[in-house]
Structures are given as C-alpha cells and as structure tokens.
Amino acid sequence: LMGPTGTPPQTPPGETVLLIGGGLGNAVLFSIGRAMREAGSRVLYAAGYKNMEDRYKVSEIEAAADTIIWACDEAPGFEPGRPQDSTIVGNIVEAILAYQEGRLGSKTIDLTEVDRIVVIGSDRMMAAIKAARFGVLAPHLKPDHVAIGSINSPMQCMMKEICAQCLQPQVDPETGERRPPVFSCFNQDQRLDCVDFKGLGDRLAQNGVHEKLTRHWIDRTLRGLSLRDAAE
Numbered sequence: 001l002m003g004p005t006g007t008p009p010q011t012p013p014g015e016t017v018l019l020i021g022g023g024l025g026n027a028v029l030f031s032i033g034r035a036m037r038e039a040g041s042r043v044l045y046a047a048g049y050k051n052m053e054d055r056y057k058v059s060e061i062e063a064a065a066d067t068i069i070w071a072c073d074e075a076p077g078f079e080p081g082r083p084q085d086s087t088i089v090g091n092i093v094e095a096i097l098a099y100q101e102g103r104l105g106s107k108t109i110d111l112t113e114v115d116r117i118v119v120i121g122s123d124r125m126m127a128a129i130k131a132a133r134f135g136v137l138a139p140h141l142k143p144d145h146v147a148i149g150s151i152n153s154p155m156q157c158m159m160k161e162i163c164a165q166c167l168q169p170q171v172d173p174e175t176g177e178r179r180p181p182v183f184s185c186f187n188q189d190q191r192l193d194c195v196d197f198k199g200l201g202d203r204l205a206q207n208g209v210h211e212k213l214t215r216h217w218i219d220r221t222l223r224g225l226s227l228r229d230a231a232e
Helices: 023-038 058-063 092-100 123-132 197-205 208-224
Strands: 016-022 042-049 067-072 086-089 116-120 146-150 167-171 178-183 189-191
Touching (some): 016 023, 016 092, 016 123, 023 058, 023 116, 067 092, 092 123, 116 123, 123 146, 123 197
Parallel strands (some): 016 042, 016 116, 042 067, 116 146
Antiparallel strands (some): 146 189, 167 178
C-alpha cells in the first residue's frame, strides 16, 4: 500500500468553522471536524450527497459537528437525528443559503460568525462553493474569512513531489495571473481562491479514454469468466 502523505490540515483553536463536504469528501471531513472541536472550535457541517444511499458514518459526522445541514439531491431527503440539525432536498449551496436565511429552522451557528471554511468534494462542487462565496453567500460571510479546498488532483508515483502528475495550477486571486503550481501530493489543502478549477478539471479528465476502455475490458473479461453477476 503506497500513497502520498500530504500535509496535516490546520486546526487553529477557538474558531468558528464551516465544513462543506460533497459525497466521499464526507469520509475525510468528519475526522477534521473532530480535531477542530477538540481544539475548541465550533463546527457547522454542511454534508451534501447525490443519492440517499450515499450517506454513511452518520454517528461519526454527528460527533464531528455542533450543527449539521444535511443535503441530498434525491427526495425525500434525510431525517435529522438531532434537534439542532436540519435537512433539505437540493444542492449544497442551496442548503447553506436556506440555513442562513432561516428556512430550515432556527440557527445555532450563524454564517456571519464563520472564520474558516474547509471544502472537500468534487472539483465542480468546490468550484461552485468558490463562486458562491462571491455571489449568493457573500452578504453572509466575513470579508476576511479563510477558505481552504482539499484538492483531489490525479496521482501517479504514489511518492512525494516526484512525477509531477499532481501539479495543480494556481492563479493570483487579485490579478488573475499565473502563480507557481503546487504539488497536491505534498499539500492537498490549498487556498480556494488560488485554485485553477478549470485546470484541475482538465487534469482529472486527461485519462478519461483509458479509464473507459479499462472499464469495458474488465466487463468483457468478467462476462467471459461468467463472473459478471457476482461482480455486480
């Protein structure tokens, strides 16, 4: 088993933190939320999923957050397990906005109190959060809040800063000019405003043809061995 170790997430004490997880990103975020609460921070956790069956580790997520906003694209949505939690059928941006506007019930943590945002999910979801912070969510956030994205760059060497497959393009948020790229294997947590999400999307899609061919080859092989039903 090999893999880059990355860099431990920053968990400054005494902050108010908004964690935003999409799909499998929630498998990582609850450990970060737990560490932040142990450091004395308050944690508002927005957990988004595409399908109802995608949610798991519910008790761990609850232990990692003071308040949870459950969001699911699929109706009827989730049932909150605690009185301070809420739920909505919709995407993660809609969920956060509805919570802040009081449409999901009373708020225990207001967005205007948030010092730090940590986002983990697909590149498109993280790009949507980046845009929303300057759009529909802007009136509800501190101007000086910190926003971090855990970047899921493609990997290859499974070592550290060797093959450059994981190089993530960066841009200056003020000028839009290129900045030196970052090895995501060394530092996966990057300033959300500096991440070139178009570049990330292009990098993630570069092996698309090979991945599709591999999937078809595996399917053909399993069918030839009469193992397709078992694999499904």
